Amino acid sequence: MSGFLSFLSSFSTTLTFSITFGTVILFGALGEILSEKGGNLNLGVPGIMYIGAIGSLVGALWFQGATSGMAASLGVLYSILCVLVCLIFAFGMSMLGGLLFAYLTISLRTNQNVTGLTLTIFGTGIANYIGGSLGSVGTVRADVTSDAVKAYITPLVKWLDGLTDKFNLGSLLFRHGFMVYFAIVVAIALWYFLTKTRTGLSLRAVGENTATADAAGININKYKYLSTCVGAGISGLGGCFYVMEYIDGLWETSATIGALGWLAVALVIFATWKPMRCIWGAYLFGLLSWFYFLVPGLFKGSDKIFQMLPYLFTLLVLILVSLRRKPEDQPPGSLGKAYFREER
Amino acid sequence: MAQTNAIELRHITKRFGQKVIANDDISLDLRKGEILALLGENGSGKTTLMNMLGGIYFPDEGQIFVDGEEVTIRSPKDSFRYGIGMIHQHFKLVDVFTAAENIVLGLEGEKGRLDKNSIRRTVREIAERYGFDIDPDQKVYDMSVSQKQTVEIVKVLYRGANTLILDEPTAVLTPQETDKLFAVMRNMKKDGKAIIIITHKLHEVLDVSDRVAVLRKGKYIGDVETATATQQSLTDMMVGRAVALNIDRPKAEKCVDRLIVNNLTVLDKEGVKKLDKVSFTAMGGEILGIAGVAGSGQKELLEAIAGLQPEEEGSEIRYISPEGKEMSLIGMDPLDIINSGILLSFVPEDRFGAGLVGSMPIVDNIKLRTYRDRKGILADRAKAQELADRIVLDLEVVTPNTNVIPIRRLSGGNVQKVLVGREISSSPTVLMTAYAVRGLDINTSYMIYNLLTEQKMKGAAVIYVGEDLDVLLELCDRILVLCGGQVSGIVDAASATKEEIGLLMTQFRREDKA
Numbered sequence: 015m016s017g018f019l020s021f022l023s024s025f026s027t028t029l030t031f032s033i034t035f036g037t038v039i040l041f042g043a044l045g046e047i048l049s050e051k052g053g054n055l056n057l058g059v060p061g062i063m064y065i066g067a068i069g070s071l072v073g074a075l076w077f078q079g080a081t082s083g084m085a086a087s088l089g090v091l092y093s094i095l096c097v098l099v100c101l102i103f104a105f106g107m108s109m110l111g112g113l114l115f116a117y118l119t120i121s122l123r124t125n126q127n128v129t130g131l132t133l134t135i136f137g138t139g140i141a142n143y144i145g146g147s148l149g150s151v152g153t154v155r156a157d158v159t160s161d162a163v164k165a166y167i168t169p170l171v172k173w174l175d176g177l178t179d180k181f182n183l184g185s186l187l188f189r190h191g192f193m194v195y196f197a198i199v200v201a202i203a204l205w206y207f208l209t210k211t212r213t214g215l216s217l218r219a220v221g222e223n224t225a226t227a228d229a230a231g232i233n234i235n236k237y238k239y240l241s242t243c244v245g246a247g248i249s250g251l252g253g254c255f256y257v258m259e260y261i262d263g264l265w266e267t268s269a270t271i272g273a274l275g276w277l278a279v280a281l282v283i284f285a286t287w288k289p290m291r292c293i294w295g296a297y298l299f300g301l302l303s304w305f306y307f308l309v310p311g312l313f314k315g316s317d318k319i320f321q322m323l324p325y326l327f328t329l330l331v332l333i334l335v336s337l338r339r340k341p342e343d344q345p346p347g348s349l350g351k352a353y354f355r356e357e358r
Numbered sequence: 359m360a361q362t363n364a365i366e367l368r369h370i371t372k373r374f375g376q377k378v379i380a381n382d383d384i385s386l387d388l389r390k391g392e393i394l395a396l397l398g399e400n401g402s403g404k405t406t407l408m409n410m411l412g413g414i415y416f417p418d419e420g421q422i423f424v425d426g427e428e429v430t431i432r433s434p435k436d437s438f439r440y441g442i443g444m445i446h447q448h449f450k451l452v453d454v455f456t457a458a459e460n461i462v463l464g465l466e467g468e469k470g471r472l473d474k475n476s477i478r479r480t481v482r483e484i485a486e487r488y489g490f491d492i493d494p495d496q497k498v499y500d501m502s503v504s505q506k507q508t509v510e511i512v513k514v515l516y517r518g519a520n521t522l523i524l525d526e527p528t529a530v531l532t533p534q535e536t537d538k539l540f541a542v543m544r545n546m547k548k549d550g551k552a553i554i555i556i557t558h559k560l561h562e563v564l565d566v567s568d569r570v571a572v573l574r575k576g577k578y579i580g581d582v583e584t585a586t587a588t589q590q591s592l593t594d595m596m597v598g599r600a601v602a603l604n605i606d607r608p609k610a611e612k613c614v615d616r617l618i619v620n621n622l623t624v625l626d627k628e629g630v631k632k633l634d635k636v637s638f639t640a641m642g643g644e645i646l647g648i649a650g651v652a653g654s655g656q657k658e659l660l661e662a663i664a665g666l667q668p669e670e671e672g673s674e675i676r677y678i679s680p681e682g683k684e685m686s687l688i689g690m691d692p693l694d695i696i697n698s699g700i701l702l703s704f705v706p707e708d709r710f711g712a713g714l715v716g717s718m719p720i721v722d723n724i725k726l727r728t729y730r731d732r733k734g735i736l737a738d739r740a741k742a743q744e745l746a747d748r749i750v751l752d753l754e755v756v757t758p759n760t761n762v763i764p765i766r767r768l769s770g771g772n773v774q775k776v777l778v779g780r781e782i783s784s785s786p787t788v789l790m791t792a793y794a795v796r797g798l799d800i801n802t803s804y805m806i807y808n809l810l811t812e813q814k815m816k817g818a819a820v821i822y823v824g825e826d827l828d829v830l831l832e833l834c835d836r837i838l839v840l841c842g843g844q845v846s847g848i849v850d851a852a853s854a855t856k857e858e859i860g861l862l863m864t865q866f867r868r869e870d871k872a
Contacts, residue, residue: 211470212462219452219463226450230464231435341454341499 042278057130060275061137066250073103108250443514
C-alpha cells in the first residue's frame with residue numbers, strides 16, 4: 015500500500031517535471047513549425063534554443079546591473095520589467111540566429127540540412143562560451159525573475175486555488191510559471207494564423223509550392239525571412255524558459271537544452287506540422303523523457319533506454335503517417351528546397 | 359474603327375541569347391468578344407508570345423496595348439492588373455489547398471482574416487454564370503486534371519480578367535471534357551470576354567474559334583476567319599514549304615525486323631492514356647522517325663521500350679536479336695534488358711535527368727554504363743578512361759579534361775556528344791534518341807545525324823524522335839506520326855511531303871474511329 019502511495023507521489027512530481035520539459039519542447043517545436051511552413055527546415059533549433067537561453071541570462075544580468083538599487087522603489091514593476099527584458103533578449107538573439115540561417119539558405123541558397131546542423135554546433139558553442147564566462151561574473155539573482163513570474167500571476171492562482179483545492183489539481187495545473195500558459199497561447203495563436211488568415215495561407219503556399227506562390231504575386235523572400243526569424247525567436251523562448259524557470263537563472267552545463275531541442279524537431283514531425291497537436295504532444299514527450307523516474311530499480315545508464323521513448327514514438331508516427339498517405343499529414347511540399355525562379 | 363481591340367501587339371520581338379529569335383516582329387490584334395486560335399508548330403513561338411502578355415517574359419522590342427492604351431507588363435501581377443489571365447499548361451496550384459484557397463491565394467482582402475463564406479459565394483456565382491462545375495471545398499489533390507483546369511480558369515475570372523489566354527488547354531482533356539470547356543468558353547465570349555486559345559488540334563480550332571492566327575518559326579504568317587478556313591489551308595500556313603538540308607541518306611541494304619510493338623498502351627499517374635494501342639515495327643538498318651506535336655506520347659513510347667514505363671494489359675513489345683532469337687520486353691526493367699543481352703541504347707530527352715549525372719566528370723558518367731563489365735567489386739577505371747578519351751577525340755568534344763570537371767559545366771552540344779558517344783559505343787542493336795539535336799548548333803547537329811546514319815548502316819534499328827519536319831524528312835527512312843497517343847500514320851520519308859505529315863500530326867482521331 016505504501017508502495018502505491020509513494021508511486022503516486024513520484025507520479026505527481028514526474029508530471030510537474032513533464033510539463034516543464036514539455037513547455038521547453040513546445041516553444042522549440044512551435045518556432046520550427048512556423049519556419050517549416052515557409053519551407054525552411056531549420057535543424058539549428060537546439061543551437062537557437064541555446065542562444066535564447068544565454069540571451070535571457072545576458073539580458074537579466076544587464077538589467078540588474080543597469081538598475082541596481084532601484085528594485086525597492088519600483089516594486090512589482092521592477093520584476094515585470096526584468097521578465098520582459100529577459101524575454102526580449104532571448105527572442106532578439108534567437109532571431110539573429112534565425113537571420114543567419116535565413117541569409118545563408120534563402121539568399122545564398124546553401125543546403126538547409128548542413129546549414130542547420132552547423133548552426134546547432136555554432137549556437138551551442140557560443141552560448142557555452144558566454145555562459146562559462148558568466149560564472150566568474152556571478153550568477154543571476156534568480157529569485158528576481160522567478161519571483162517576478164509568480165507575483166505576476168498570484169491573483170490568478172489564488173482565485174483558482176479555491177476552485178481546485180477539492181480536486182487537489184491546483185499544484186499540477188496552476189502553479190507553473192506564466193510561460194507554461196504563454197506557450198499554449200502561442201500554439202493557439204499560431205494555429206489561428208496558419209489556418210484562418212490570408213497571410214497564413216500565403217505562408218503555407220510558399221512552403222508547399224514556392225513557384226505557385228511566386229506566380230500568385232507573393233513576396234517569397236519576405237515570407238521566408240520573416241517566418242524563419244520569428245520562428246527562431248519563438249524557439250529561443252524555450253531556452254529562456256529552461257534557464258529561468260527550471261534551473262533558476264544559472265547556466266546549464268548538462269547539455270539538456272540540446273537534447274530537448276532535438277525533441278522539438280522530432281515533435282514537429284510527431285505533430286505532423288499542426289500547432290494544436292503540438293500541445294499534448296509536447297507534454298507527452300515531456301512525460302516520456304521523465305518516464306524512467308517511474309520505473310523502479312533503474313541505475314544510471316539503464317535509464318537511457320527509456321529516454322529514447324520520444325524518438326521511438328516519433329518513428330512510430332512516421333510509419334503510421336506514411337501508411338495512411340493522407341496529404342495533410344505530409345511535410346510541406348517545398349520543405350528543404352532552395353527556390354530558383356524558373357528562367358529559360 | 360467602331361470598337362477598340364482588347365489587346366494589340368505591335369512589332370514584338372523576343373530573343374533568347376545571341377542566336378535564338380523566339381518572336382520576330384510580331385503584330386497581332388485580339389478583338390473584344392472573340393475567340394482567337396493561335397496556331398503553329400512546336401517552337402514557333404506561340405507560348406513565348408503569350409508569356410509576354412502573362413508577365414513571364416518581357417519583350418526586347420515592341421509595344422503592347424490594352425483597350426487602346428499602351429502598357430508595360432513586367433510581372434504576372436501587372437498582367438492581372440490589366441485584366442489578362444493566363445492559364446498555363448502546367449497548373450500552378452497548391453495540392454493540399456482547397457479550390458477556394460487556391461483561387462484567393464495572393465490576393466489582398468480588406469481583412470486579414472480569410473472570409474471563407476464570401477469566397478465560396480463569389481466562386482459559386484462565377485460558376486453559375488459561365489456553367490463551370492466546381493466544388494470550392496474540394497482539395498486539389500482529389501481533383502481530376504479537368505477539375506484542376508477549371509480551378510485555374512475560375513482563379514483568373516475571380517481576379518476580374520477580361521482577356522483569357524489558354525495554353526493548350528485540351529492537351530490533357532478527354533473529348534467530353536473538351537466539349538464542356540468549349541461550352542464554357544462560348545459563354546465567356548457571350549459575356550464580352552476576349553479569349554486566345556493555343557492548340558495543335560485543327561478540328562478544335564475549326565470548332566471553337568472565330569479567327570485563326572498562324573506563327574511559323576517565330577514569325578507571324580497571317581490570320582484567317584475560321585469560317586473560310588479548312589484543315590488543309592491551315593496546315594499549309596503552319597508548316598510552310600520544305601527546306602532542303604542535304605543530309606546524307608544512304609539506302610539501307612539488309613533491313614530485318616528488330617523491334618515489334620503491338621497494341622502498346624500506357625497510362626500516366628492520373629490514369630490518362632498517353633499511348634493508345636500503338637503498333638509498329640522498327641527494322642535493323644533503318645532510321646524510323648517519330649513525329650508529332652509535343653506531348654503526343656513520344657516520351658512514353660521510348661520509355662516503355664526502355665523499360666521505364668509500365669505497360670497496360672494487352673501490350674506487346676518483341677525484340678528479335680541479329681541471331682534471330684526472339685524475346686518479349688514487357689515487364690522488363692532496364693537491368694533485366696541488359697542482363698538478357700539486349701544491346702539497347704537510349705538517349706533521353708532530359709539529358710541530366712535520365713542520361714547523365716551533372717556533377718560527375720565525363721569518365722564517371724561513362725562508368726555508369728561500363729562498370730558492370732568487370733566482375734568483382736572494383737570498377738574498371740582504365741577502360742572507362744580509354745573510352746572517354748576516344749569519345750572526346752572522335753566527336754571533337756571541347757573540354758578541359760575528362761576526369762575532373764563536372765559534365766554540367768560543358769556546353770549543351772558537348773554534353774550531348776558525350777551522351778550519344780557513350781550510348782553508341784556499345785554497338786547497340788536498337789538505338790533510341792529523343793530530340794537529340796535540341797539546342798545544338800548546325801555543325802554539331804550534322805555530326806549527330808552522321809553518327810545515327812553510321813549506326814543504321816551497321817545494322818542497328820535507330821528510332822529518332824524529332825521536332826523539325828525538314829530534318830525528319832531527310833534523315834529518316836520511314837516516319838511514324840503520333841497524335842494524341844495514337845499512330846495517325848506511318849509514311850515513307852522519301853516520298854512524303856511536309857504538308858502530309860503536318861496534317862497527320864494534327865488529325866486527332868475521335869474516339870469512334872479508334
